[in-house]
Amino acid sequence: MQTKRTTFSNWWLPYALLAPQVLVTLIFFIWPAAQALWQSLFRQGDAFGIRPPTFVWLENFAALFRDTLYLNSLKVTLIFSVGTTVLGMSAALLFAMMVNRMIRSRDTYTTFLVWPYAVAPAIAGVLWWFIFNPSIGILPYVMEGVGYDWNHRSSSRDAMILVVVAAAWKQVSYNFLFFLAGLQSIPQSLIEAAAIDGASRRKRFLTIILPLLSPVTFFLLVVNIVYAMFDTFGVIHATTEGGPAQATNILVYKVFRDGFVNLNTGSSAAQSVILMAIVIVLTVIQFRYIERRVNY
Amino acid sequence: MVENDRWGMLLSHLVLILGVGLVVFPVYVAVIASTHPPGTFVRGVMPLLPGPNALENYRTAIFDGRSVAGTPPIGGMLWNSFVMAMAITIGKLSISILSAFAIVYFRFPFRIFFFWVIFLTLMLPVEVRIVPTFEVVANLGMLNSFAGLSIPLIASATATFLFRQFFMTVPEELMEAARVDGAGPMKFFRDILLPLSITNIAALFVIMFIYGWNQYLWPLLITTDPEFYTIVMGIQRMVTGGDSEPLWHLVMATVVLAALPPVLVILFMQRLFVKGLTETEK
Structure with missing residues (x-):
C-alpha cells in the first residue's frame, strides 16, 4: 500500500494519530468479536454458579444445525433477503430507466424518489404496519374488496410480505441512485448505433443496457443482501417481532432474542460467529469485485 | 432519446408518477393520521384527508408523552437523538481523518497492520456481535450515557478509506512546499489538508448524520433509563408497549417528527x- 513519495518523519506522531480509531476498534469491535468466538465454544453455566461453563468444542454449532428453529430462521432469512433484494432492485431499475429518459423533470423525480433513504428501517416498518393494519389499515380494506382476507398477525405469508415491502421501500432510493448513475454512464452513441441498425427498444435493453449495467447490478446485489440480512433488525423488531410462529424470525433477530431474552449465551455466540462468517464472505466478494472494476 | 415517441414518454411519466405516489404514500398516510383525534382510529378505515387535531396531537406528543403514550415526551427524545447523531458524526469524521492522515503521510512500522485492523471494522457490524459488545460496554460502566450511545459506533473504515483516497490525489508539491517553508506535520494538516477536504467532510457529514440518527438496535440495548431514549427506538415502545391498540394519532405524530430531521x-x-453516498460505498 502506497504512501506519499515524501513523508514526514516522526517516530511517535503517526501512532498518536491512529490511536483513537485503533483503540475504539480494538475495544468495541475486535475484543467483542473474539469474545463471541470464545463463548461459542462453551456451554453456559447456570445462573447460581453451581455448574461452571464447560468447554464443548463445536457442540453449540452442531446443536444449531440440528435445531429446527435455527434451520427455519435460515430459510426465513433467505426468503426475506431474496424478496427484499429483488423487489427493491427491480422497482429501482424501472424508475431509473424512466427517469433517465426525462430531461426537464429528471431532478424533480429524483428528489421525490431519494428521500426514503433517510427514514430509519424501524420507522419504515411502523409506517407499513399501519397501512397494513388488519382493522383500520387502508390496504387490507382494499384487499377485502377483491376477496383477500389480510392478517399479518396470523398469516405467515402476510407477515413476510409486510416486512419485505417495508424493507424494500426504504432501499429503493439507494438502488435508484446507483442505477441512474450507471445508466448515465452508458454512451448514448452505442444506443443510437443499435437503433440505426434496427434494434427494437426491447432488444437494445437486453443486449446493450443490461450487460453494461451488470457491474452496478452486481454491486447492488451484494449491498442489498447485506442490508436485508443485517440492517433490517428495526423493521422486524418494531413490527412483527419475528412472528407469527417464527415466520419472520430472521437470523439477526434470533441472535438478539436468544442472547437477551432467552439468555442462551453459548448458542447466541455461535450464531454470531456464523453471521460474522457470512459478512466476511460478502465483504470479500464486494471488495474483490471493486478491485477489478478499478483496474480496467 | 433515440426515437421521438410521444406515447412512450407519456407512459414513462405515468409509471414515475405512480412510483412517486407509492414511495410517498406511507408518509402521506402518517402525516394525515397525525392530524386526527383519537376517536378516528377506533373503527372503520384510516382517514385519507387531514383532520382537525394537528396542533393538539403534536403538542401532546412533544410535551406530555409519558402519561398518555408510555414513553417520555418526544422533546427529550429528539434532543437525545440529535446529541447521539452529532457525537457519532463528529467522532467518526475526526478519528478517521486523523488515521487516514497517519497512513498516507507517514511511514512507520506496522502501518499495514493498523490498516487491516481498521479494515476489519467493516466485517464486524454491531448486529453480529450483539451480546459480547453489550457486555464490554456494561463492564466499562457506559450503559445509559451518551458516551455509551456514541463511542462504540464511531470507528469507521469507510470514512478512513475515503479520506485516504482523497489524500492520495492531493499534489505532492503542496507538502514539499510546506516542508520547505518549515511547516510541521500538524501545521500542514491544519492549514492545508483540512481546508482542501472540506467538500469530502461535508458529504460524509450528511451520510453519517443520517446513519447516527437512525441507529436503532444499539440505543435499544444500552438504554434502560427513559432519560436516554432516542426517538427512533422510542417509537417501538409506543407501538408494542401495551396490550391495547397503539395510540395511532400520537404514534404517527412521533413518526413524522422522527423522520423529519434526516429527510430535511x-x-x-x-x-x-x-x-457522499456514491463515494463512500464503492
Whole structure:
C-alpha cells in the first residue's frame, strides 16, 4: 500500500494519530468479536454458579444445525433477503430507466424518489404496519374488496410480505441512485448505433443496457443482501417481532432474542460467529469485485 | 432519446408518477393520521384527508408523552437523538481523518497492520456481535450515557478509506512546499489538508448524520433509563408497549417528527448526499 513519495518523519506522531480509531476498534469491535468466538465454544453455566461453563468444542454449532428453529430462521432469512433484494432492485431499475429518459423533470423525480433513504428501517416498518393494519389499515380494506382476507398477525405469508415491502421501500432510493448513475454512464452513441441498425427498444435493453449495467447490478446485489440480512433488525423488531410462529424470525433477530431474552449465551455466540462468517464472505466478494472494476 | 415517441414518454411519466405516489404514500398516510383525534382510529378505515387535531396531537406528543403514550415526551427524545447523531458524526469524521492522515503521510512500522485492523471494522457490524459488545460496554460502566450511545459506533473504515483516497490525489508539491517553508506535520494538516477536504467532510457529514440518527438496535440495548431514549427506538415502545391498540394519532405524530430531521438534511443537501453516498460505498 502506497504512501506519499515524501513523508514526514516522526517516530511517535503517526501512532498518536491512529490511536483513537485503533483503540475504539480494538475495544468495541475486535475484543467483542473474539469474545463471541470464545463463548461459542462453551456451554453456559447456570445462573447460581453451581455448574461452571464447560468447554464443548463445536457442540453449540452442531446443536444449531440440528435445531429446527435455527434451520427455519435460515430459510426465513433467505426468503426475506431474496424478496427484499429483488423487489427493491427491480422497482429501482424501472424508475431509473424512466427517469433517465426525462430531461426537464429528471431532478424533480429524483428528489421525490431519494428521500426514503433517510427514514430509519424501524420507522419504515411502523409506517407499513399501519397501512397494513388488519382493522383500520387502508390496504387490507382494499384487499377485502377483491376477496383477500389480510392478517399479518396470523398469516405467515402476510407477515413476510409486510416486512419485505417495508424493507424494500426504504432501499429503493439507494438502488435508484446507483442505477441512474450507471445508466448515465452508458454512451448514448452505442444506443443510437443499435437503433440505426434496427434494434427494437426491447432488444437494445437486453443486449446493450443490461450487460453494461451488470457491474452496478452486481454491486447492488451484494449491498442489498447485506442490508436485508443485517440492517433490517428495526423493521422486524418494531413490527412483527419475528412472528407469527417464527415466520419472520430472521437470523439477526434470533441472535438478539436468544442472547437477551432467552439468555442462551453459548448458542447466541455461535450464531454470531456464523453471521460474522457470512459478512466476511460478502465483504470479500464486494471488495474483490471493486478491485477489478478499478483496474480496467 | 433515440426515437421521438410521444406515447412512450407519456407512459414513462405515468409509471414515475405512480412510483412517486407509492414511495410517498406511507408518509402521506402518517402525516394525515397525525392530524386526527383519537376517536378516528377506533373503527372503520384510516382517514385519507387531514383532520382537525394537528396542533393538539403534536403538542401532546412533544410535551406530555409519558402519561398518555408510555414513553417520555418526544422533546427529550429528539434532543437525545440529535446529541447521539452529532457525537457519532463528529467522532467518526475526526478519528478517521486523523488515521487516514497517519497512513498516507507517514511511514512507520506496522502501518499495514493498523490498516487491516481498521479494515476489519467493516466485517464486524454491531448486529453480529450483539451480546459480547453489550457486555464490554456494561463492564466499562457506559450503559445509559451518551458516551455509551456514541463511542462504540464511531470507528469507521469507510470514512478512513475515503479520506485516504482523497489524500492520495492531493499534489505532492503542496507538502514539499510546506516542508520547505518549515511547516510541521500538524501545521500542514491544519492549514492545508483540512481546508482542501472540506467538500469530502461535508458529504460524509450528511451520510453519517443520517446513519447516527437512525441507529436503532444499539440505543435499544444500552438504554434502560427513559432519560436516554432516542426517538427512533422510542417509537417501538409506543407501538408494542401495551396490550391495547397503539395510540395511532400520537404514534404517527412521533413518526413524522422522527423522520423529519434526516429527510430535511437529504432534501436540502441532495448534491452532497449523492456525492457522499456514491463515494463512500464503492
